[in-house]
Amino acid sequence: MTAKTYVVPNISCGHCTATIERELKFVTGVQTVKADLDSKQVTVEVTGDNILSDVEQMLEEIGYPAQ
Ligand SMILES: [Cu+2]
Incomplete structure (x- = not known):
């Protein structure tokens, strides 16, 4: 993990x-998602490093690109 x-x-x-939180849970390999309003941070736990590019792509698709 x-x-x-x-x-x-x-x-x-x-x-x-x-x-x-809802959309990232649809990404295969994502175990947990926590999005925090105050810090504007999103923390994910994924099954492997290869899942992170899918997470980043989904964030862009839904209009919340990671910095
Ligand atoms: Cu909003």
Whole structure:
């Protein structure tokens, strides 16, 4: 298991964090997702490093690109 924290500047309210948490759970290999409004950070736990590019792609697709 690998954990990574991203800074996502577009997070601006609770709907943003809910959307990110919901959508990233659809990415195969993502175990947990925590999006934090105050810090504008998203932390994921994934089964392997190779999943992180899929996570980053999904963040871009839903309008919340990682910095
Ligand atoms: Cu929002």
